[in-house]
Amino acid sequence: MPTITSGNVPPSVAGVDRELDMSAHSAAIEARRLNFFYGEHQVLFDVSLTVPERSVTALIGPSGCGKSTFLRTLNRMNDLIEGSRCQGEILVEGQNIMDPAVDVVLLRKHVGMVFQKSTPFPKSIFDNVAYGPRVAGEKNRAVLADLVESCLKKAALWEEVKDRLTTSAMSLSGGQQQRLCIARTLATNPRIILMDEPASALDPASTDRIENLIGELCANYTIVIVTHNMQQASRVSHQTAFFYKGQMVETGPTMKIFTHPSEKQTEDYITGRFG
Amino acid sequence: MIRPASDRNKAEIAQVKSAGTASAAITSPIVERQNTNANRAVSFISGADRHIRRRLMLSRIFAAVCRFATYSAMAILIVLLVAIVWSSVDRLALDFVTNTNSTNPTRAGILAGVWGSFWLILFTALFSVPVGVGSAVYLEEIAKDSFLVRLIKVNLANLAGVPSIVYGILGYTVFRSSAAALGLLFDGHHVVGMAGLFRIRLSKLPIYEDNILVGALTLTLVILPTVIAASQEALRSVPSSIRVASLALGATRWQTIWRQVIPAALPGISTGVILSTSRAIGEAAPLIMLGALTYTSMCPGSIDSPTKLLTRPSQVLHAPLDQFTAMPIEIYDWSKQPDSRFTAVAASGIVVLLIVLLSINSVAMIVRHYASRRLKW
Numbered sequence: 039m040p041t042i043t044s045g046n047v048p049p050s051v052a053g054v055d056r057e058l059d060m061s062a063h064s065a066a067i068e069a070r071r072l073n074f075f076y077g078e079h080q081v082l083f084d085v086s087l088t089v090p091e092r093s094v095t096a097l098i099g100p101s102g103c104g105k106s107t108f109l110r111t112l113n114r115m116n117d118l119i120e121g122s123r124c125q126g127e128i129l130v131e132g133q134n135i136m137d138p139a140v141d142v143v144l145l146r147k148h149v150g151m152v153f154q155k156s157t158p159f160p161k162s163i164f165d166n167v168a169y170g171p172r173v174a175g176e177k178n179r180a181v182l183a184d185l186v187e188s189c190l191k192k193a194a195l196w197e198e199v200k201d202r203l204t205t206s207a208m209s210l211s212g213g214q215q216q217r218l219c220i221a222r223t224l225a226t227n228p229r230i231i232l233m234d235e236p237a238s239a240l241d242p243a244s245t246d247r248i249e250n251l252i253g254e255l256c257a258n259y260t261i262v263i264v265t266h267n268m269q270q271a272s273r274v275s276h277q278t279a280f281f282y283k284g285q286m287v288e289t290g291p292t293m294k295i296f297t298h299p300s301e302k303q304t305e306d307y308i309t310g311r312f313g
Numbered sequence: 314m315i316r317p318a319s320d321r322n323k324a325e326i327a328q329v330k331s332a333g334t335a336s337a338a339i340t341s342p343i344v345e346r347q348n349t350n351a352n353r354a355v356s357f358i359s360g361a362d363r364h365i366r367r368r369l370m371l372s373r374i375f376a377a378v379c380r381f382a383t384y385s386a387m388a389i390l391i392v393l394l395v396a397i398v399w400s401s402v403d404r405l406a407l408d409f410v411t412n413t414n415s416t417n418p419t420r421a422g423i424l425a426g427v428w429g430s431f432w433l434i435l436f437t438a439l440f441s442v443p444v445g446v447g448s449a450v451y452l453e454e455i456a457k458d459s460f461l462v463r464l465i466k467v468n469l470a471n472l473a474g475v476p477s478i479v480y481g482i483l484g485y486t487v488f489r490s491s492a493a494a495l496g497l498l499f500d501g502h503h504v505v506g507m508a509g510l511f512r513i514r515l516s517k518l519p520i521y522e523d524n525i526l527v528g529a530l531t532l533t534l535v536i537l538p539t540v541i542a543a544s545q546e547a548l549r550s551v552p553s554s555i556r557v558a559s560l561a562l563g564a565t566r567w568q569t570i571w572r573q574v575i576p577a578a579l580p581g582i583s584t585g586v587i588l589s590t591s592r593a594i595g596e597a598a599p600l601i602m603l604g605a606l607t608y609t610s611m612c613p614g615s616i617d618s619p620t621k622l623l624t625r626p627s628q629v630l631h632a633p634l635d636q637f638t639a640m641p642i643e644i645y646d647w648s649k650q651p652d653s654r655f656t657a658v659a660a661s662g663i664v665v666l667l668i669v670l671l672s673i674n675s676v677a678m679i680v681r682h683y684a685s686r687r688l689k690w
């Protein structure tokens with residue numbers, strides 16, 4: 039894998055303007071001094087991060103440094119893990135989602151998630167995309183059909199599947215399945231989309247499509263993406279945060295992190311000296 | 314180099330052969346490797362020759378023993394089946410399934426037993442499916458991992474191993490006495506509801522203590538552990554990524570269980586339920602314990618044909634509270650008769666019971682097929 043050095047940052051995908059001044063955007067997510075524990079084992083230490091609205095934030099760092107854990111705190115998916123505990127504050131559009139009064143079901147509709155391994159339900163393509171709206175109470179067949187079409191179009195999958203919406207989602211290729219999962223997430227009409235290494239199990243062509251898709255989606259959605267692929271992080275993100283051993287070492291505009299990181303550790307990591 | 318043993322054996326044999334004939338055509342990678350070290354290869358080959366022959370012989374013997382075990386079990390089964398069918402020829406005829414029991418072996422039939430078993434199984438399924446599937450869903454999907462839950466999980470396996478006669482005694486002491494208490498309440502004529510608000514006349518409704526409901530409740534106890542275990546197994550085989558993905562899309566836990574987990578587990582659950590139910594059909598011991606009738610010519614609710622199920626609603630309502638006999642009980646009874654002509658009757662009963670069991674098992678297979686076809690894996 040070629041390493042990135044100053045002046046050797048790959049061009050960004052269409053739709054991601056890395057020169058954009060993100061300070062003008064209001065914050066979609068603000069994590070403040072987050073500490074996270076699996077039982078007695080602490081995996082996040084005082085992590086603070088602000089994610090600007092309608093932008094892409096990439097989380098990079100060696101595996102096991104807590105990127106996925108951090109991502110899961112943002113829609114409280116960690117609640118499912120018995121014995122886990124989180125301290126600190128996370129404001130999603132100004133509301134503290136750590137508040138016990140928060141309805142996680144509403145939160146998860148608002149903050150969607152795409153997983154590393156695509157996880158289509160053993161149902162038809164249509165039923166997969168319509169699942170979110172259906173559990174939210176939508177029953178009107180015509181409304182659902184429109185929604186499914188528009189979400190599949192947004193996920194750049196419509197042309198490939200429009201003639202076989204009733205076939206099993208399992209019959210799709212890996213890359214198509216992952217785009218289906220993105221379409222399924224879009225169907226719940228979220229404002230924020232969390233992606234945990236969405237392309238790490240895909241071939242280069244499918245990875246390309248997912249990256250371009252992220253470039254298109256960030257005009258309307260706030261995206262936080264975990265990736266272990268540094269080129270990918272530099273291609274798709276406006277802002278990059280470098281995690282190391284449960285700490286957020288450095289965050290800043292992607293161009294700056296990849297060309298003039300302020301921390302030695304960040305530089306070592308992105309130039310491939312460790313990790 | 315990791316390869317299946319059989320493959321490896323073949324390669325080694327090939328190599329042994331090629332070494333023996335000093336053949337020049339060498340293709341096996343093992344041979345190639347050894348070719349670079351000729352000295353070692355020779356000693357290796359001469360030692361291997363014996364070892365391989367021994368290993369091959371052992372594996373052949375083992376395969377033969379396994380094959381013998383399978384085929385002898387099959388053979389015993391076939392011999393039994395043939396013997397039963399052979400001894401049933403004296404009685405097995407259409408009127409065997411249309412007649413009720415009789416002291417005359419040429420007229421004795423199994424109709425009352427078939428209907429008794431039908432009602433028993435119907436109610437056993439009605440009781441055991443919701444309780445069994447519900448418990449499995451609770452244990453697998455909802456309960457936190459506590460000491461009590463672990464205790465229950467471990468003991469379910471033990472309960473499945475308890476002989477059914479024990480459940481018969483349990484049913485006898487628990488359900489029969491509560492049925493007796495209920496009988497006092499009903500007093501055979503009317504139900505006195507709360508503070509006399511409801512006075513429903515159920516005149517001439519005979520309520521026996523050893524009725525279908527009590528039998529079905531006891532059989533439910535017998536099969537419940539198996540139903541729960543099969544359902545748990547089916548639920549466990551649903552990948553957890555499906556649950557996580559569903560929750561991440563804003564589904565509640567209940568929606569996740571109902572719309573994703575249970576449909577995905579349904580083929581396994583339904584097969585487990587049907588197969589456990591078919592086990593209940595063959596159970597005689599707990600029913601005898603409960604005091605099921607061994608000799609009766611009466612079908613529960615006097616319903617002796619499927620059309621009466623539709624045309625006699627009051628009798629249908631009456632059936633669950635009626636006395637009963639069941640197929641295995643009648644078979645047991647006939648086999649105890651001193652008159653040797655009853656042997657053919659008992660054998661015919663077994664044939665009918667086996668046919669019923671086989672059809673239920675095929676239904677299980679069909680249900681499994683359709684339930685998994687609706688899932689789009």
Ligand SMILES: Nc1ncnc2c1ncn2[C@@H]1O[C@H](COP(=O)(O)OP(=O)(O)O)[C@@H](O)[C@H]1O
Pocket residue numbers: 076081099100101102103104105106107108119
């Ligand atoms: N469900 C879990 N239970 C206990 N420990 C976990 C769990 N998930 C992750 N961890 C631990 O937390 C740390 C961070 O993991 P993770 O957030 O998955 O890292 P990353 O995504 O950066 O590779 C690791 O040390 C991992 O072993």
Ligand SMILES: [Mg+2]
Pocket residue numbers: 105106107234
């Ligand atoms: Mg991870």
